[in-house]
Amino acid sequence: MKCVLSLLLLIPFLAGAAPKNIIVMIPDGTGHASLTAARHVKGEPLTLDTAIYGVIETRSADNSVTDSAAAATAMACGERTYNGAVGVNSKRIPLRSISEWAKAEGKSVGIVTTDAITGATPGGFSAHVVSRSNASEILEQQIASGFDVFLGGGAKTLTDPLKQFMREKGYTLVTTKTEMQQADGKIFGLFSPGIMTAKVTLRDGKGSTEPTLPEMAAKALDVLTSNPNGFFLMIEGAQVDKGNHESDLPWATFELLEFDTVVKQILDWASAHPDTIVLIAPDHETGGLTLLNEPYEGARQKAICSVTDKGVGKPGDYFVHYSTTWHTGVDVFLAGNNPTCKPTRNCDMIGALAELSAETLPELQGKTIKEQGVYWLETADGKRLRAQRDAIFVKPTGKWYQR
Template identity: 35%
Template sequence: MFKKLGVVALSGALVFSGLSLSSVDAAKPDHAGKGKGNNGKVENVIYMIPDGFSADYATNYRVYKGEDAVWDEYLKGMYTTNSANSAITDSAAAGTAMATGVKTNNGVIGLDPEGNELETILEAAEKAGKSSGLVATSTITHATPASFAAHVDNRNNETEIAKQLVASDVDVILGGGKNNFLPISLGGKQAELNLVEQAEEKGFNFIETRDQLKNIEDLDVEKGDKLLGLFAGDALAPELHRAETEEPSLAEMTETAINVLEEDKDGFFLVVEGSQIDWAGHDNDSAWAMSDVAAFEGAVEKAMEFAKKDGKTIVVVAGDHDTGGMTTGAYGSMELNANVLRNVTATGDYMATQLNSNRSNVKEVVEAHTGLELSEEEVQRIQKAQNASMEINTVVSEHARIGWTSTNHTGADIPLYVYGPQSQKFVGFHDNTDLPRIIKEVMKLK
């Protein structure tokens, strides 16, 4: 049976303005909906993880959008992210901490540093009779979603993670990574077994396209049914290119997951990852980053709409770490200009593939996909660059007044946004391991 959850996790970043967290929280009206805030019952949790997102992403996104993000007024605090063996975490260790409340080593999923299996907050919710779901724009076997339902010592073993997901009690699985579920003879990369067939035997309805997702009633999906949606062999396309595919948006996957899971009268626990914010950060691609934050916000809006109507759901928005060391303002300018990124229609990587052999068409390609007017110096930089994609991204970021300090993760603290009953319990400065502990408390899980 599917169940209803009452917690939604939102992660983002706001700029603090001198008030203490407690005074900010106290000064704001109670927006917990029917749950009436501080003491309301929590049946459902929507744990939303914008991978790689930090306070500077939040500020630049506000400029990009031209107004506050849906999560801004629900800022509750911030938290640290180090792993057990490094000051800077990877997504596996961060996801494990956010799922289990225990630090582990980078690269490890669902195990402590000694290799002992850890129970996740999603698994604890399932033991309490609740339904569960995982949604991501990466492969669904990628580090963050895997951390809530799998236990492996190497995050790269995505075939084993796929096996564990099929064998688990997760009810809704939506994302990319179909190759990890199919045998090599059917085009898969690694899988030895046809895990899609095993999933169907276990009661999953299997879908592969956006149209199928939008019309699941045509598949006779009933209350209590399971749903497996694998919409690409590998990860889904970046948001900038999603419309060119048959792949659904993160908002569409989130809405469908909620619609299926809410049929469970005991509640549900849903994890939603905006996976590719992180990948854009690794590429220092500010337009890709902002467009995927926008896609993530669309998913948060779907979660919030449900939470406000339901009154027993909490939405937690919390990134797992910062990626790229994005800055708000750069290159000596006192202006913020991220709004120019709204005109960008392609990733830097895609634009680089459109350059001819001698890169004589740099100006035409980049201007066509960005709406920016390049100087001759900028054109020459891209023509001479060892990595044309990265140089395109640098030029675009310069126009947007966005700087980058790394192509890896950083140790920056991460903002925490929470909406719904008992959201005040999240107020304060935390470690990432505190989040599942607080969720456990508000859900009254054993």
């Protein structure tokens, strides 16, 4: 499905100078009720409140309720796909992402998340695999991408051969905040085995070697701004989703408040650099969160907790009910620094930013060979390309694609 509506909407924007820097921010699993809860806990308006100007429909190609992989693919590549797909369409053909478009334009690229770096959202912006569970393939493609900044969790997927590959590709591997802050040049940060430690557990980071989301965002800007051609940066606040999946509002709320501070940090930076466009949208709502003024008497009695659990918020203001431990299909908000950029569907976002519309990667021809578990493509001119490093290999279809 081509998503061209946004191109029409964007004509006034494109008529001016195209933005040099593009920043996409995704608070994963954040619905409107999460915003209300965070505002309530903070006791004053969020930065997001000042930046919201639209709504986004989130469904995927095969489901009225999207998962994060299909949503990230739609947002990064401009085409809706099946739940679980990372950077490929419903026919399992790899789609060119805005990150790849930016790199081809000579821009720097950064991917920042509090999830594992191989998670569905960062994956949709940096890899092409048929299933989000293929973490090691995602990591290998991320290293092969040559993007400038990767910061997040997920160190358990890093094997010795992948470490070696990282060195060959010129990355400095960092595993602590201090190492991250001291590193120069292309950087790959893996700060925890899986997802990063929750803000609610960290208690402002005391005793942790992991950087916070604001610290990772600052480092990413530091590295990316050295390129005179500009950059593309995706920042994901992954754990509003994780908290809401666990029916744990304090977890989700702490994460959203931290994400909101990064929104301020990024919008402030963008106002000092007017050639920057910032687009902020969740990929979907998680949990079917509702805020009530009396206890909910329905079937999911156990999910009820007060917003004051774990010491968050003022007592007695809301009773919290989660209707599901998964996602819902409701619309989410659209925010940013340029209200003329107003896509109405997740798959329109990238078209709105970069004139991209569901472009597929070029297919490669040759003979597929498997040696000691590794797939190679032998091309007609005798070249050998290794799967996921030199080219994208889609195992279920047996087809190869140029990165």
